[in-house]
Amino acid sequence: MAGIKDVAAEAGVSVATVSRALNGHPSVSPAARARVLAAVAALGYRPNAVARSLRTDQTRTLGLVISDVLNPYFTSLARAVEEEARALGYSVIIGNADERPELQDHHVRTLLDRRIDGLLLSPTDPGSPLIPDAVRAGTPIVFVDRWVPGVQVPVVRADGRGAVADLVGHLLGLGHRRLAIIAGPAATTTGSERVDAFRAALREHGVALPDAYIGQGDFQAESGRRAAERFLDLPEPPDAVFAADNLMALGALDAIRARGLTVPGDIALAAFDDIPWFVHTDPPITAIAQPTEELGRAAVRALVERIGGHSPDSVTLPARLVVRRSCGASGPVEEPHTAAPIAHPHPHPHTTVRRSNP
Amino acid sequence: MAGIKDVAAEAGVSVATVSRALNGHPSVSPAARARVLAAVAALGYRPNAVARSLRTDQTRTLGLVISDVLNPYFTSLARAVEEEARALGYSVIIGNADERPELQDHHVRTLLDRRIDGLLLSPTDPGSPLIPDAVRAGTPIVFVDRWVPGVQVPVVRADGRGAVADLVGHLLGLGHRRLAIIAGPAATTTGSERVDAFRAALREHGVALPDAYIGQGDFQAESGRRAAERFLDLPEPPDAVFAADNLMALGALDAIRARGLTVPGDIALAAFDDIPWFVHTDPPITAIAQPTEELGRAAVRALVERIGGHSPDSVTLPARLVVRRSCGASGPVEEPHTAAPIAHPHPHPHTTVRRSNP
DNA sequence: CTGAAAGCGCTTACAG
DNA sequence: CTGAAAGCGCTTACAG
DSSP: OOOHHHHHHHHTSOHHHHHHHHTTOSOSOHHHHHHHHHHHHHHTOOOOHHHHHHHHTOOOEEEEEESOTTSHHHHHHHHHHHHHHHHTTOEEEEEEOTTOHHHHHHHHHHHHHTTOSEEEEOOSOTTOTHHHHHHHTTOOEEEESSOOTTSOOOEEEEEOHHHHHHHHHHHHHTTOOOEEEEEOOTTSHHHHHHHHHHHHHHHHTTOOOOGGGEEEOOSSHHHHHHHHHHHHHSSSOOSEEEESSHHHHHHHHHHHHHTTOOTTTTOEEEEESOOGGGGTBSSOOEEEEOOHHHHHHHHHHHHHHHHTTOOOOOEEEEOEEEEOSTTSOOOSOOOOSOOOOOOOSSOOTTOEEOOOOO | OOOHHHHHHHHTSOHHHHHHHHTTOSOSOHHHHHHHHHHHHHHTOOOOHHHHHHHHTOOOEEEEEESOTTSHHHHHHHHHHHHHHHHTTOEEEEEEOTTOHHHHHHHHHHHHHTTOSEEEEOOSOTTOTHHHHHHHTTOOEEEESSOOTTSOOOEEEEEOHHHHHHHHHHHHHTTOOOEEEEEOOTTSHHHHHHHHHHHHHHHHTTOOOOGGGEEEOOSSHHHHHHHHHHHHHSSSOOSEEEESSHHHHHHHHHHHHHTTOOTTTTOEEEEESOOGGGGTBSSOOEEEEOOHHHHHHHHHHHHHHHHTTOOOOOEEEEOEEEEOSTTSOOOSOOOOSOOOOOOOSSOOTTOEEOOOOO
16 A cells, blocks of 8 residues: 555655645645645555544544434434534544443443544443543543533433423323323433423323333333333223333334234324334324434534534524324314424324424 | 553553553563553553554454445444454444445545455445455455445345245235336346346246336435336336335335325335334335344454455345235235244234245 | 654564 | 564654
C-alpha cells in the first residue's frame, strides 16, 4: 500500500508538501499541488487514517451505544445519527449493548480506547461507573433517549407524558377500566418514566394502578410475553395492556394469541414506539410515536457542539399518540387535547393521528 | 489522559516493560508486572488503540457493509456478525449503504482508510471498482448474502432455490395460477437469483412467468408498493405475489389494502426473509427463512481465516419455506419434498414449517 | 511557497 | 528479565 513517502517521491516534493496539498493548506503552489494530485492518482494513494488520528489527536469519529439493534426504534435512530454525522464530516461506530450492562461497558470501553471524538449514549446500565469516569476525563458525551440523572451531560429525548395521557384518555373513553402496563427496567429512565406517566394519567381520572397491573419487562419480546401471561393468569385480568416498547408489545401479542384470545375483543393493546409493521398487524396497533429522526440529528448536533468546546442545551421533543384499532372500535374520534392531526409516514384508512399537548 | 510513559514513571520501569506486562509477554518478572498493574489501576490507564494499531499494523477491527439497516434481515445479520467477531477478539464497524451505490463506496473507502483488518460485504453495487481494487490490494474480503460474480472472494450465503420451489408448489397447490414476483435490482445476486429460481420452479410445472408479472423493485418498501399497484392495474392481475424481501412485502401489503382488497382472499402474498412480525400481520405471512445467524457467524469465521492467511471455502446454507396463511386456507399440509418439520423461533398455531430439499 | 525535523503513543528487535 | 532506541505514517511549528 502506497504511503505518503511514495507520493512525495513520485511527485518530486517533500512529504510535508504532499500533506499540505492533500489537506487544502493554502500555501502550496498550484504546480506542486498538481504534481501531488497526479502522483496520488497514479499510485492510488489513500491517507492512513490511523496515523493521521494519532498525530492530530482526533478521529473524526463518533461512538453510538444503543440498547438493542434488533429494536427498530434504535435502528432508525442509528440511521439518522449516521446521516447527520456524515453530513458534518464524522463517521460513527455503533455499539449494541443488547440490553446487557457488561456489553454496554465493553462497547464504551472499546470506543474510548479507539479515541472517538465523542460519545452518544442511550444507557442500558445507568449505574455503570464508566460513564461518570468518562465525563470526568472530559470525553464529550450526549445522552439520547435514555439518560442518567445526576450526570452533567446534555440529554436529547422525547417527552411521552402528553401522549401517554392521550392514550389513557383514549382507553378510558373506549370503556376500559382495568389498565395495565408492561414496563421496562426501572433503572432506565424510559423504563420508569413511562410507568410514571401512565400512573399519573390514570390518577387524573381517579383510576388506580395496582402493583399486579405493573408487569416488569426488560424491553425484550420474551419479557413482554411473560408479563402478559402473568396478567392473563390474574383472577381479574386487565382489559387493556400498554407495552412500554414495541418488542414487548410483540411478545404480549404472542402470549395473548397463544391463549386463543383476541385483540381488542378480549383485551386491548397499545405500545410505546411506532413502527411500520403496526399498520399491518392483526389488528393494527395503537402506538406512541417518537420523532426518532429528529432526535438522532439533534443528538449529533449537540455532540458536535460539545466536541467544539461549547455547552449545548438538552433537547426534548414531544411524542404523539397514533390511534389504530387495537384498543377497540375506533368510532368517531374525539380529539383529546388538541386540534390539528399530523400526517403519518404510513397513511392507512384505519389510522388516526393525534398530537399530544406541548 | 494518562499515557504509557506516566505508567512507566509511576511503576518505576521503562515503557517497554509496561508494554510487555500489558501484552502478556512472558519475560516480565512477577514483581515488575505487579508494579505495572498497580500503576495502571492507580492512573486508570487505557492503552491508546490508535497508536497500537499504527505500530502493529492491525486494528483488530472488521468492517461490515450492509445494504440497509432498516431491514430486519441485515440487522440480525449485523448482530450475529458482531457477536462472533467479539468472541474472536475483533470489533466491527457497520456501514449502511441504504441501497445506494455512492454510500456503499463511501463506507468501503472510509473503512479501508481506517485500515480495518478485513471486510464483510453485501454489495449493493456489484459494479463498484473499489471492490476489485481492494481485492487486488490484498484486503481480506468475504461476501455475505449478496456477492459479485467473477470476483475471487469467498461467499457466505443462503441458497433459496429449494425453498422457492417449495413455495411455488404451495401456491399452485392452493389453486393459484397467475403468479407474480416483485424482484430486487437485477444487478444484485439476490435480486436476480430469486427471480430465476421462481421462473425455473414455475417452468417445472409448465407455468410461464410473463414480463408483466415481474415487478422491478429495489428491496425498499416503496418499490414494493409501486410494483403491487402496477400488478393490480393489469387487465388480468396476478392471483399471487411473491416479494423478494420483507420490506417490499410490506409495501405490497400497503398497496393491496389501500385498494380495499384482502389477502389471501383477493390475492396471495409471500415474502423472502422471515421476520418476527410476519406471525402477527393480517394475515400471517408465508415466508422463506434464511439461517441468518449462522450466515453471520460463518462469514466472520471465513474472514478471520482469510486474515490469518488461509483461503476459506465459500459457504452455502439452505433456506426454508415457512407456511402461514397469506397464500390461502392452510388445509392439510402436504410436505413438499421432504419429511421432518423444523421448529420455528416463533411457534404459532397457524405456522407450519417445511425444509427445502438439500 | 517549501523542506527538515520533531513528535503523536505505542511495540519490538537488539543488546545487555 | 530489562531498557534504550527505532519506527509505524502522518502533521505541523520552525526556519528559510
